[in-house]
Amino acid sequence: MEESASCKRKRADSPLSAIGNKKEKPQKAPRFTRPREHRREPVTLNELTALLLYASLGKRHGVDKPSWCRLHRQGRVARVHVVILEGVTQLHFYRYYSQFKQLRRSYTARCTLVPSSCDLVSTLLSAELPDPQDSHPDIQTTTPTADVIWHPVARRYGLKRRGLSSYLLTEEEMIRKNFPVKGVQGCEAFVCTQADDHVTDSSPLYGLDCEMCVTQAGTELTRVAVVDSRGCCVLDELVKPSNPIINYCTKFSGITQAILKPVTTRLQDVQTKLVELLPRDAVLVGHSLDSDLRALKMIHPHVIDSSLLYRREFGQRFKLKYLAQVILKREIQTEERTGHDPCEDACAALQVVQYFISKGPRQVLHYHLEDLWGVIPRPQQALNESLHNHTISPLRFGQALHKDGQSVLLLGKSAKSDNLTSSQVWRRHSCNTDKECVCVFRRIAQTYSLSVIQFSSLSDVLNQSTEERKDSHLQQMLDRLEQMCVLFLGPLPRDYTERNLHTLLRHYGGLRKIRLVQTTHGLYARVEFKHLEGAELALHSLNGHQKLNQMIKAQRPLTEATLDLEASLAELQRDVMNGHMIYVGGISPHHHSYGDLFQVFSSFGPIDSIVTPAKNSGKCRRHAHIEFVSAESVLVAVRSQAEIGNRKLSVCHALTPPHMHTWTHTHPVSIVMGGETDDPREGDGRELESSGLTCTQDGEMERVMRTLDRNVGKMFKALEDKTLSIVILPGCRRGSVEYSGLCFIEVKQV
Numbered sequence: 001m002e003e004s005a006s007c008k009r010k011r012a013d014s015p016l017s018a019i020g021n022k023k024e025k026p027q028k029a030p031r032f033t034r035p036r037e038h039r040r041e042p043v044t045l046n047e048l049t050a051l052l053l054y055a056s057l058g059k060r061h062g063v064d065k066p067s068w069c070r071l072h073r074q075g076r077v078a079r080v081h082v083v084i085l086e087g088v089t090q091l092h093f094y095r096y097y098s099q100f101k102q103l104r105r106s107y108t109a110r111c112t113l114v115p116s117s118c119d120l121v122s123t124l125l126s127a128e129l130p131d132p133q134d135s136h137p138d139i140q141t142t143t144p145t146a147d148v149i150w151h152p153v154a155r156r157y158g159l160k161r162r163g164l165s166s167y168l169l170t171e172e173e174m175i176r177k178n179f180p181v182k183g184v185q186g187c188e189a190f191v192c193t194q195a196d197d198h199v200t201d202s203s204p205l206y207g208l209d210c211e212m213c214v215t216q217a218g219t220e221l222t223r224v225a226v227v228d229s230r231g232c233c234v235l236d237e238l239v240k241p242s243n244p245i246i247n248y249c250t251k252f253s254g255i256t257q258a259i260l261k262p263v264t265t266r267l268q269d270v271q272t273k274l275v276e277l278l279p280r281d282a283v284l285v286g287h288s289l290d291s292d293l294r295a296l297k298m299i300h301p302h303v304i305d306s307s308l309l310y311r312r313e314f315g316q317r318f319k320l321k322y323l324a325q326v327i328l329k330r331e332i333q334t335e336e337r338t339g340h341d342p343c344e345d346a347c348a349a350l351q352v353v354q355y356f357i358s359k360g361p362r363q364v365l366h367y368h369l370e371d372l373w374g375v376i377p378r379p380q381q382a383l384n385e386s387l388h389n390h391t392i393s394p395l396r397f398g399q400a401l402h403k404d405g406q407s408v409l410l411l412g413k414s415a416k417s418d419n420l421t422s423s424q425v426w427r428r429h430s431c432n433t434d435k436e437c438v439c440v441f442r443r444i445a446q447t448y449s450l451s452v453i454q455f456s457s458l459s460d461v462l463n464q465s466t467e468e469r470k471d472s473h474l475q476q477m478l479d480r481l482e483q484m485c486v487l488f489l490g491p492l493p494r495d496y497t498e499r500n501l502h503t504l505l506r507h508y509g510g511l512r513k514i515r516l517v518q519t520t521h522g523l524y525a526r527v528e529f530k531h532l533e534g535a536e537l538a539l540h541s542l543n544g545h546q547k548l549n550q551m552i553k554a555q556r557p558l559t560e561a562t563l564d565l566e567a568s569l570a571e572l573q574r575d576v577m578n579g580h581m582i583y584v585g586g587i588s589p590h591h592h593s594y595g596d597l598f599q600v601f602s603s604f605g606p607i608d609s610i611v612t613p614a615k616n617s618g619k620c621r622r623h624a625h626i627e628f629v630s631a632e633s634v635l636v637a638v639r640s641q642a643e644i645g646n647r648k649l650s651v652c653h654a655l656t657p658p659h660m661h662t663w664t665h666t667h668p669v670s671i672v673m674g675g676e677t678d679d680p681r682e683g684d685g686r687e688l689e690s691s692g693l694t695c696t697q698d699g700e701m702e703r704v705m706r707t708l709d710r711n712v713g714k715m716f717k718a719l720e721d722k723t724l725s726i727v728i729l730p731g732c733r734r735g736s737v738e739y740s741g742l743c744f745i746e747v748k749q750v
Contacts, residue, residue, distance in 0.1 A: 030073040030722055030747050032109055036609050038068055039658045042112040045120070048726070048743060049127045049397070055080050055724045056450055057400055063129065069745075071724070076172050077747070078722040081445075082452045083715060084120055084412075085708055087459035088729040090742040091666055092705065095477040098571060099705040102713030103727060103744055108576055110659050113741035115731030121410065121452055125398040148369065150395055152311035152403065153361050161360025163201025164283060167304050167353075177308065179290045180299045191271045192299045196280045199302050203281040205229045207350030209342040210292040211253035215243035221295040222248075222255045224270055225342035226277065227350060233343045235277060237270055238263045254339020271298055287320040287349040306349045309356050310364075312373070315405030324348040326372050327355055401450060409444070411437045412454025438711050442718045455711060457704050471734055474668075480561045481666055484568070485512070485529045487538055489554050491522030501525055508541065508585045508650055509534025509623045512664055530662040531623070532655040533583035536569065541650065573653045580608065581627045581654035582637050587612075588647060589622055596644050601626055604640065605633025611658075625654055668737045721750040 050066040057063045058074050071077070090112060093100055116123070148154055157166065171181060180187045211223040220241035228234050238255075240263045248255050274296070278284075282302065286292050289305045307317040321333045332348050333340050356364055369375050401408055410428045427448070431437045434455045445451055462470055489501075498514050505511060510530035517524045529535040535556075543554040556562055572578065584597070597610055606629040613623075628634055634653065642649040656663050712727055719725055724747050731741025 028073060028076075029749055030071065030076045030724070031749075032069065032071055032724070032745050032747050034069045034109060034111070036611070039111075040661050041068070042114050042740065043068060043743060044114045045116045045118075045123060046127075048113070048728070049124055051745075052080060052082070052124060052450075052726070053127065053129065053397060056397075056406065057129075057404065075170055076722055077724050078172075078720050079446075079448070079724070080450045081715070081719055081723050081725040082124070082450070083712055083725075083727045084452070084454045085458065085712075085727065085729050086454055086456045087462050087732070088708070088741075089115075089474075089731045090729060090740045091474060091477045091481070092458070093729060093742055094666055095480055096702055096705040097568060099702055100709045102709045102716070104576060106713065106716045107725075107727065107744035107746040109745040110577060110657060111743050111745070112659050112665070113728065113731055113743045115733055115738050115741050117733050120728065120730055121454065124452070125396070125408070127397045129395045129397065129400055148365050150400075150403065151365060151369075151373075151375075152313060153365060155404065156311060157361045159360070159362040159365075161362070162357075164203065164205065164304065164357050165199055165201050167309060167357065168199065168283065169303055169305060169308065171301070173308075174290075174301075174303070177290055177305075178294075179303070180293050180297075182299050182301075187299060190297045190299045191275065193275055193278050193282075194280050195278070195282065195301050199281050199283060203283050203302075204279060205283050205285050205304075205350060205354065206234075206278060207231075207346035208284050208286045208289065208292055209340075209346035209349065210295045211249075211255060211340065211342055212291075212295050213241065213245050213249050213253060213255060214247040215241050215245050217243040219291075219295060220245075221267055221270070222253055222260065223342055224274075224292075224296065225346050226274070227343060227346045229350070229354075231347045231350065233347075235273060236343055237265055237273070239265050239267060239270055242266065250339060252340055254341070267297065271296065274298065285350045285353045286346065287323075288317070304353050306352050306356075309353060310372070313403055313405075318372070320345060320348055320352075323352045323372075326368060327352045406449035407447065409441075409448040409451040410454075411440055411451070413456045413460075434707070434711050438714050441715055445715075445718055446720055453715065455708055457708055461700070461704055474734065474739060478667060481663070482528065483557055483559065483562050484532055484565060485535050485663055486557050487527050487529070487535055487554050488524060488557060489527060489542065489552055490517075490524030491550060492516075492525060492552065493550055494523055496523055496525075501527065504542075505529075505534075505538060506622055508537040509583075510662065530664055531583065532569065532572070532663045533652055534585065534623070536655065537583075537585050537650045537652055569655060572655045572657075575657060577657045577659075578654040579631050580629070580634060581625055581658070582634055583623065583625055583652050583654050583656075584642070585623045585650040586648065587622050587624060588644075597624060597626065600642055600644055600649075601637060604628070604637040605630055625656075625658070627658075666740070668734075668739050716746075716748065719748045721748060723748045 047066060047068050050064075051069060051071065053063045054066055055071055055074060055077050059065075065071070065074075093103075097104075148159070169177070169179070174181050175184060180190050182190075182192060206229070207227040209225050210221055212219045213222045214220075220243060221239045222241065223238050224235065225233060225237075226235040238260065240260055245257075245260075248257060248260075250256055278300070282300075284293075284300050284303045285306065286303070287306045289303055293300065293303075306320065306323060310318055310323060312318065321331075324330050324332045328348065328351055330348070332344050359367075395403075398408060407427065411431055413431060413433075429440055431440060434457050437453055437455065441451065441453060462473075465473070492501075496516075498516060501514050501516075502511060505514075505527060508529070511527065511534075512530050513526075513528040515526045517526060527538075529538070539554050539556065542552055545552045545554075556565060582601075584601075587597070594610055594612070598607060601607060601610075608627040608629050611625045611627070626637075628637070638651055638653055640651065642651055660666070716725060725745070727744040729742040732739050
């Protein structure tokens, strides 16, 4: 039969229909950024650990925000994922840049990493958490804090007494604890209450409890009870399931076939009553409230769950009967009564929550640490002596994760042979190959809060080589990168000096080395720039340049390693980190200011930042990197004839990534105690032809890098939305020389 117009109109005006038509505000996702002033500063392992601590534990565990970066909306980070490419350095990435397509595409943040000689995984998971006394300034020295500071309740809520809004579950917590949440898969047909975002400390509390039975469709509602903030019952309804009942669960629910037989109330009727009953700022209270709301097939965003408020280690929960006995000194769910009374249970859950809010975490722990959690608090004097004698070990990262109920997964060939000792803190799975790591991870990744994966393909190859061969391999990569900044110029006038060359070339960028070469046919120069952009500008500007009646030719060195140089430079130009940036040369360090650059280049589009060498760096600021808001502005600026006054500027696409001062930042750093040293490669005169990789060796290295990149891409694809992913190229130390590492950071967004 066709539905009448009046019925349709009535249904459209109903509270349930109004909720369904309400538009939900899009929730902002977490993201990672790094302040521009810190981009070129290398990151230490301790700083990277600080980011992992904050992402995994957050402020509720007394972990401060890392100072070197920003993790926006940390509370919404779903999981943390770390991949370590053993043996890989920053040199490998830029030498085999073409092979790392997945890393370049998926990760938008890139930081130079200071190499460390310690075991990376052990260092990360064994990091000490900050002193709780510093993290919780509200803790008084008179409080017996030995077992309180790191108690689950104190870690989550602190110790200050706060209003009820401080104890509401966040949306992330609700999703993690399987509460029905709008927009989450499986909750599409659930009914939303008329809740709004105006919850305050004076908002009304409503206790809720449900009884269920087992039907052919699963668990279904048979009774629901609601009490107001005074404990008065405002709703108590029996509900007849829509499917045949298999088990009435009478022992717990008190429901029998005879009781339900005359009942005509259905689930939809109860949903309508609850929508009409609850004010917009109502806070629902219950014990294991997620199962009650799922039985009701309703969504309410403002809840306090007594089973999560009185927290225990490792995610365990107290029974409501036990909480009522200890906190309220009242017996509920007694054996002489058949089944539970939902009104009684709803009232008990409400009152234990009200007790917690009125007393605050400090008093709750002070009064009930022993009788509820079974912990005998030690006197402050004994605590101070223990701390003074170092008999109380500091809490470690892995232990804190375990105490917080978070699970850790460690995958890799060395998973069972590392320095980690506590098998209870994390699950370790030894894999023979990187491919096996990927397969295992894709199967079980979503069940772990923190995953650490070690890829050992390159280290396996390097372990088959001698120490001399390893050093030679690093040197060969350095030579290849150096060639990208080298130009040969000539013939030059016979009386030309290095000073003349410096005057001619400084318009394009900083110089690292100049070497004059006298040949039978004239004077030539080998010039190495500090920036790829400087070499690129000089190549196109000086080729065919007329100087003292001589035509100068500029060309790159032609070797096997530089045959594909143009393609490599084109890829660097398209790098996600360079897409909005240009390089400007020819700046007068004495007459041109930041304001002059901004005035000239802002005509091409909005400018995000202008980066020049620091004033205290001892270098003349003859070049700058300018970052535009849009990529279209870059194209316009590069094609323009930019000038400041009567001085023409040289402009090209940026090629050097923002995390590097210069392209030569990939070169090793010598570590010398008690004195200075020159660059170990300065003036050695070696060319690539004399020390280059053979085609077979270079082809093998390309294959290894390509496979590593492919495996990283597969893992990133398998990650859950809002997962913080960090890929670490650890770098290495060879004797007194450091080869920088690299880390890639991204919060995955679907």
